[in-house]
Amino acid sequence: MADDRGSDFYAVELVGVSKHFGNVVALDNVSLQIKQGEFYTLLGPSGCGKTTTLNIIGGFIPVTSGTVRINGRVVQDDPPYRRNVNTVFQNYALFPHMTVAQNIGFGPRMKKVPQDEIERRVERMLQLISLPGFGDRKPAQLSGGQQQRVALARALINEPDVLLLDEPLGALDLKIRKQLQGELRNIQRKVGITFVYVTHDQEEAMVLSDRIAVMDRGKVVQEGTPTSIYHHPANRFVANFIGESNFFNGKVMDVAADEVTVEVPGFRQPIRVLAKRPVTRGEMVTVMVRPECMVLIPDPSTAERRDLVNMVEGVIAKAAFLGMYTQIVVELTNGTTALIHQPGGGELESAPQSLLGQSVTLGWRVQDGRLLVD
Amino acid sequence: MNVTSRQGRTQALFRVYGILGYLFLYLPVFLLMFFSFNKSSAGSLPFTGFTLKWYQDLFADRLVIDAFWNSLRVAVLTSLVSTVIGTIAAFPMARLSFRFKEALRILFILPIMVPGLLIGISLLIFFASWLDIRLSLATVVIGHVVFTTPFVLLVVTARLLDFNYLLEWAAADLGATPFNTFRYVTFPLISPGVLAGALFAFTLSLDEFIITFFTIGPQSTLPMYIFSQVKFGITPKINALATLLFMGSILILCTFFYTLSRRGQART
Numbered sequence: 059m060a061d062d063r064g065s066d067f068y069a070v071e072l073v074g075v076s077k078h079f080g081n082v083v084a085l086d087n088v089s090l091q092i093k094q095g096e097f098y099t100l101l102g103p104s105g106c107g108k109t110t111t112l113n114i115i116g117g118f119i120p121v122t123s124g125t126v127r128i129n130g131r132v133v134q135d136d137p138p139y140r141r142n143v144n145t146v147f148q149n150y151a152l153f154p155h156m157t158v159a160q161n162i163g164f165g166p167r168m169k170k171v172p173q174d175e176i177e178r179r180v181e182r183m184l185q186l187i188s189l190p191g192f193g194d195r196k197p198a199q200l201s202g203g204q205q206q207r208v209a210l211a212r213a214l215i216n217e218p219d220v221l222l223l224d225e226p227l228g229a230l231d232l233k234i235r236k237q238l239q240g241e242l243r244n245i246q247r248k249v250g251i252t253f254v255y256v257t258h259d260q261e262e263a264m265v266l267s268d269r270i271a272v273m274d275r276g277k278v279v280q281e282g283t284p285t286s287i288y289h290h291p292a293n294r295f296v297a298n299f300i301g302e303s304n305f306f307n308g309k310v311m312d313v314a315a316d317e318v319t320v321e322v323p324g325f326r327q328p329i330r331v332l333a334k335r336p337v338t339r340g341e342m343v344t345v346m347v348r349p350e351c352m353v354l355i356p357d358p359s360t361a362e363r364r365d366l367v368n369m370v371e372g373v374i375a376k377a378a379f380l381g382m383y384t385q386i387v388v389e390l391t392n393g394t395t396a397l398i399h400q401p402g403g404g405e406l407e408s409a410p411q412s413l414l415g416q417s418v419t420l421g422w423r424v425q426d427g428r429l430l431v432d
Numbered sequence: 433m434n435v436t437s438r439q440g441r442t443q444a445l446f447r448v449y450g451i452l453g454y455l456f457l458y459l460p461v462f463l464l465m466f467f468s469f470n471k472s473s474a475g476s477l478p479f480t481g482f483t484l485k486w487y488q489d490l491f492a493d494r495l496v497i498d499a500f501w502n503s504l505r506v507a508v509l510t511s512l513v514s515t516v517i518g519t520i521a522a523f524p525m526a527r528l529s530f531r532f533k534e535a536l537r538i539l540f541i542l543p544i545m546v547p548g549l550l551i552g553i554s555l556l557i558f559f560a561s562w563l564d565i566r567l568s569l570a571t572v573v574i575g576h577v578v579f580t581t582p583f584v585l586l587v588v589t590a591r592l593l594d595f596n597y598l599l600e601w602a603a604a605d606l607g608a609t610p611f612n613t614f615r616y617v618t619f620p621l622i623s624p625g626v627l628a629g630a631l632f633a634f635t636l637s638l639d640e641f642i643i644t645f646f647t648i649g650p651q652s653t654l655p656m657y658i659f660s661q662v663k664f665g666i667t668p669k670i671n672a673l674a675t676l677l678f679m680g681s682i683l684i685l686c687t688f689f690y691t692l693s694r695r696g697q698a699r700t
């Protein structure tokens with residue numbers, strides 16, 4: 059389906075878009091390229107400009123500067139009703155005075171589709187969202203999850219080029235949310251429409267998206283697949299926002315061809331990390347290590363694993379068995395703490411509590427660290 | 433002292449208070465209605481027997497019928513014009529923010545507070561001395577619109593402030609032009625407010641006297657007619673007329689609340 063939609067063009071392209079509300083800068087020079095048929099997520103904390111971005115794509119608010127293209131066509135001066143884009147609003151915005159069927163059929167009705175054709179399409183939509191027979195109800199007679207699905211059907215019936223979804227699952231409880239996440243993904247695959255999805259839930263973003271744009275204070279700080287963002291965060295903010303991480307701040311001691319050595323105050327030995335970024339000697343940098351990349355080394359003198367070149371010492375302050383892994387907090391010699399996820403109960407046969415107060419050494423490989431400059 | 437007996441006594445007191453209050457409000461009206469069926473032409477006790485004679489007199493009186501139609505015409509026109517103006521004005525008041533908005537809003541609503549006498553006299557001077565136009569029912573309508581529009585504005589603004597603007601965005605998103613958005617989404621949702629405003633304006637206009645007095649030409653309206661008759665002493669015919677007016681107002685109110693509650697039910 060995606061190939062008859064002019065796949066030479068990006069489904070949505072923002073070029074240098076800024077949006078000011080008085081002296082509030084909601085968006086600051088944002089550029090995005092969303093591909094045809096992609097499930098694309100805008101992820102970021104509250105107030106970072108996600109809704110503003112959607113509203114600009116949908117045409118509800120004007121840009122202050124920049125260009126918006128949909129399927130290659132410049133649209134920033136077009137009103138919403140002339141864009142082939144549909145939106146699922148944050149609190150659904152179903153028309154309370156219309157039935158479910160009238161809500162879903164509203165788009166085709168505005169486009170003067172014949173009544174019997176509308177009825178047929180509405181019926182098909184009700185099947186798609188697994189709510190057959192609900193056509194005569196009013197929105198107020200539906201549960202939150204059902205209203206959510208009606209809002210989705212009301213948008214999808216128009217077969218838009220792009221579907222915008224603003225935290226569509228935000229108001230639902232965890233269980234329904236998980237279920238609807240799966241349904242959303244299935245529906246998106248089935249209809250092949252480009253989805254632009256907004257959430258502040260990093261887990262949801264990881265589960266659903268082909269690509270994610272991480273936003274912070276009106277800027278896109280990183281764009282990429284969930285795995286690339288997780289493993290190669292662009293900066294501390296992204297590393298912090300997506301997944302859990304340990305940060306070690308220090309000064310660059312040595313820069314070799316492919317490796318950088320960082321001296322961290324309070325550590326016995328410097329940290330070695332791959333040189334993925336240009337840094338100079340003496341620069342202050344941060345090394346990030348994911349908790350699951352850290353390994354507890356019971357006895358460093360035996361050194362079973364020669365690849366764990368980075369080692370720090372500390373005392374176990376907290377330990378909790380969480381099923382998939384055991385979470386351990388270690389107080390390090392420089393006064394900071396490190397978080398470790400040890401798979402399963404594994405080597406830790408004894409109860410986690412018995413580990414408290416034990417002196418340990420933590421190790422990780424050169425390639426597990428990430429060099430961050432801001 | 434026994435607590436429950438004290439509570440009981442307080443309750444009884446409140447009940448008496450309530451009854452007295454309602455009596456104060458409605459006793460005159462009921463007496464008036466009551467004497468419209470009295471045979472004696474004195475319009476007071478004793479009750480000398482039941483009759484519909486005064487109603488027959490009323491319907492036979494050309495002046496009354498004319499006044500009735502004039503009143504109705506004025507009220508309908510006033511209601512239409514002030515509803516349109518008030519509804520249109522409510523949109524910027526509820527939706528936009530601009531300089532002097534509060535001041536403008538107060539100016540718009542002021543006619544509710546300004547004494548009718550003042551509005552009446554100033555309109556008279558305006559029409560007669562400045563514009564030099566003949567007074568007629570049209571000038572009465574203009575006068576009524578001045579003081580009924582603020583009510584419409586108030587009711588519709590309240591409704592609009594309640595209105596979720598995202599619904600309009602959703603309509604536009606689904607391909608509705610601004611006109612269709614208004615027709616299919618905004619208007620149906622604010623229509624109870626608009627209807628309330630229209631009925632408000634209608635009933636206010638129907639029994640308006642002071643402004644009418646200053647702005648009317650040779651014609652008469654029902655309140656004008658009643659006033660002219662009262663000068664010669666109250667006859668039960670006036671009672672009959674007042675009774676019909678009262679019943680009419682009640683009927684309008686009931687219809688209004690009935691449609692409103694049915695809408696409410698349909699929505700939930």
Ligand SMILES: Nc1ncnc2c1ncn2[C@@H]1O[C@H](COP(=O)(O)OP(=O)(O)OP(=O)(O)O)[C@@H](O)[C@H]1O
Binds near residue numbers: 102108
């Ligand atoms: N109409 C407006 N007037 C003034 N400031 C606004 C307006 N709309 C948004 N803003 C500001 O712009 C910034 C971005 O807002 P936006 O609604 O896009 O955030 P968001 O990422 O969607 O947040 P959330 O997750 O809380 O929904 C915020 O600082 C907000 O206060």
Ligand SMILES: [Mg+2]
Binds near residue numbers: 108109224
């Ligand atoms: Mg938002």
